[in-house]
Amino acid sequence: MPSSRRKFFKILGISAVTSPFLSLPAVRTSRAYALDEFESNLRQHNPGDERFWKLVRDQFPLTKDRAFFNTGGLGASPYQVINAVKKRMDELEEVSEVGRSTQVWNGVKAAVARFIDCEPGEVTLTGCCTECMNIAANSIALQPGDEVLTTTHEHVGGALPWLGLQKRRGIVVKTFEPGHTAGETLDRMKRAVTEKTRVISVSHVTCTTGAILPAKEISDYARQQNIWSVIDGAQAVGNILVSVSDIGCDIYATSGHKWMLGPKRTGILFVKKDRIDEMLPVTIGAYSDEYWDFNEGVILHPTAQRFEYGTYNVPLMVGLQSAVEFLERIGMASIYTYTQQLAAMYISEIKNLPNVELLSPAREPDVSSMITIRLKNMENTALQSFLASEYNLRTRIVPEAGLDGLRVSLHVYNNREEVHRLINGVRKASTKL
Numbered sequence: 001m002p003s004s005r006r007k008f009f010k011i012l013g014i015s016a017v018t019s020p021f022l023s024l025p026a027v028r029t030s031r032a033y034a035l036d037e038f039e040s041n042l043r044q045h046n047p048g049d050e051r052f053w054k055l056v057r058d059q060f061p062l063t064k065d066r067a068f069f070n071t072g073g074l075g076a077s078p079y080q081v082i083n084a085v086k087k088r089m090d091e092l093e094e095v096s097e098v099g100r101s102t103q104v105w106n107g108v109k110a111a112v113a114r115f116i117d118c119e120p121g122e123v124t125l126t127g128c129c130t131e132c133m134n135i136a137a138n139s140i141a142l143q144p145g146d147e148v149l150t151t152t153h154e155h156v157g158g159a160l161p162w163l164g165l166q167k168r169r170g171i172v173v174k175t176f177e178p179g180h181t182a183g184e185t186l187d188r189m190k191r192a193v194t195e196k197t198r199v200i201s202v203s204h205v206t207c208t209t210g211a212i213l214p215a216k217e218i219s220d221y222a223r224q225q226n227i228w229s230v231i232d233g234a235q236a237v238g239n240i241l242v243s244v245s246d247i248g249c250d251i252y253a254t255s256g257h258k259w260m261l262g263p264k265r266t267g268i269l270f271v272k273k274d275r276i277d278e279m280l281p282v283t284i285g286a287y288s289d290e291y292w293d294f295n296e297g298v299i300l301h302p303t304a305q306r307f308e309y310g311t312y313n314v315p316l317m318v319g320l321q322s323a324v325e326f327l328e329r330i331g332m333a334s335i336y337t338y339t340q341q342l343a344a345m346y347i348s349e350i351k352n353l354p355n356v357e358l359l360s361p362a363r364e365p366d367v368s369s370m371i372t373i374r375l376k377n378m379e380n381t382a383l384q385s386f387l388a389s390e391y392n393l394r395t396r397i398v399p400e401a402g403l404d405g406l407r408v409s410l411h412v413y414n415n416r417e418e419v420h421r422l423i424n425g426v427r428k429a430s431t432k433l
């Protein structure tokens with residue numbers, strides 16, 4: 001691993017930046033701590049110890065009885081995030097201030113940039129990953145006949161922006177099926193590239209099987225061929241270790257409300273510095289410009305701020321900053337190790353059961369902590385209902401790519417007992433006639 005990357009991941013593990021809005025939570029339960037207190041309590045345990053993760057779990061109002069395995073759909077937020085949003089909302093309503101303060105905005109962007117390893121000027125704050133993908137698709141200058149290459153395992157939010165462009169502008173969307181390994185995926189992708197390919201748009205972690213696609217190698221190849229690289233990281237940031245600088249892609253899109261545990265309706269778009277000027281946003285307004293008047297027209301903002309427009313929900317973005325700080329206090333490296341252990345435990349127990357097909361990659365470096373299986377003896381909807389009613393587990397079915405699978409996401413609030421319950425449930429279902 002290059003030393004710059006090591007340094008970045010080290011920072012993720014130990015960073016301790018405090019938001020001015022987080023010193024005293026508005027809602028205090030016996031278990032909800034301010035970030036500093038939370039961190040000092042955490043440091044009394046080792047991340048290899050269950051007590052460390054119990055303390056993390058206690059920071060979430062998320063109901064205890066039901067095991068929540070759908071972070072890939074929507075993550076739960078800890079008290080620290082919820083309280084940061086509420087506090088900022090109260091402050092806002094007291095003064096009825098609609099504008100966003102530069103200081104607050106810069107604070108959010110600095111935290112987000114630190115977390116995904118880029119410059120604040122390369123970050124656009126949005127409402128969701130789908131919005132980011134739409135900005136990407138509609139801001140790159142594509143002509144009729146230009147090809148966009150993507151995979152058959154994209155989420156609707158990553159696929160439709162390109163298909164919409166096919167309808168409106170006559171570009172051509174082509175697909176390839178991801179392979180079982182990074183090498184196979186790369187080979188298949190290269191074979192699908194033609195002289196008309198202008199964009200390669202792939203998920204970093206697929207929503208179907210949680211497979212980690214070789215985003216860095218794909219971006220390297222795209223750069224050499226003068227092709228735009230667009231990475232949909234909705235299932236990656238907060239799940240695996242992500243450094244957009246190391247990946248070297250032109251564009252990276254993600255959600256704040258999944259693995260990052262941020263407020264709902266938050267998203268992050270990264271656009272590489274030297275690509276920003278080539279992109280012309282479709283939707284613009286306040287904040288998109290550096291200067292405008294009716295004589296000279298508009299000079300777009302030189303940074304990724306050009307993709308921001310109009311009034312924002314600032315409390316949500318302050319909450320996103322708090323979510324970054326919460327994950328940093330735990331340490332992304334510890335989170336990755338812990339959730340990989342839970343994933344390995346699940347995979348090893350179910351992969352040889354009769355009737356169980358493991359659709360996700362079996363091990364690192366291709367597997368994330370989102371795992372999909374299929375049963376030969378039971379429909380995925382029936383399996384989902386069975387696990388919900390008999391074991392009180394929240395899972396997600398995967399109709400995408402014709403998989404008809406069942407997906408579980410394993411995050412900081414999950415524990416070994418819940419994974420045992422899941423294993424028992426799948427074992428029982430796999431023997432049903």
Ligand SMILES: Cc1ncc(COP(=O)(O)O)c(C=O)c1O
Pocket residue numbers: 072073127128129130131154155157158203205206207232233234235254255256267
């Ligand atoms: C890979 C991928 N991209 C995009 C999205 C859409 O995310 P959002 O709801 O933030 O727009 C999802 C949601 O599950 C996803 O899995």
